[in-house]
Amino acid sequence: MLIFGGTGDANRIAGDLLQEFGSDLRLQLSLAGRTSAPRLPDGIPVRIGGFGGAEGIISWLGSEKIDLVIDATHPYATQISSHVAMACHAVATPCIQFQRSVWKQTDQDRWIMVKSLADAANILPEHGERALIASGRKDLAHFEGLEKTWLLVRTVESPTEPFNLKYGEWLIARGPFTVAGEIELLQRHNIDVIVSKNSGGSATEAKILAARELNIPILMVERPGASPVAQAENIQEIIENVRNTLASA
Structure with missing residues (x-):
């Protein structure tokens, strides 16, 4: 499974999946490389650098035999999310986009x-x-x-x-x-x-x-719109999706 990261959310997702499934799951975390000293989760292989657009992602999904993609990039990283969605649709690889909750305006906010x-x-x-x-x-x-x-x-x-x-x-x-x-x-x-x-x-x-x-x-x-892939608002939803993927593998 391939996690597109660069956020604390991605690290937490990777860590929780590793704890939940252990050696049953082969995880890899992908970072764009825009931050020189990123915070990385322990025990998970990390790929740093771009893919060269949707075509490069398609090639990687095939060569690494990826069964599931998790897009946990920043909510405003619209270009990479678009490329991820295009690539996954092109090769029929399931994809989940993690969408952390927005901040809610209150009567005290301006x-x-x-x-x-x-x-x-x-x-x-x-x-x-x-x-x-x-x-x-x-x-x-x-x-x-x-x-x-x-x-x-x-x-x-x-x-x-x-x-x-x-x-x-x-x-x-x-x-x-x-x-x-x-x-x-x-x-x-x-x-x-x-x-x-x-x-x-x-x-x-x-x-x-x-x-x-x-x-x-x-x-x-304003938050940009979600990608045209499955959506998850919490990590438990992702864990359940991964469990289903493993069961059908």
């Missing part, structure tokens, strides 16, 4: 929903003068040239694409974060608006809770 980071950048000066950009290191170019809004750009690693941050500063940090720590960060930098994707999960939810506590608006980029 969310402004946007379709993309480009839309967020266009309206950012209308909503604040000092912004925390906590949307990852891709597509940061949309925020270049914003002279009316100071930017605190937080990423796990330095961006690989050129980005001229003239009015602001970098913050290299990896979650999980605490609510107390996020409140201190927002207050120390006088942040009055946040840009975020609705990634869900607990590792970076603290900024959402801190914004709620401080009454800070969030420009929230």
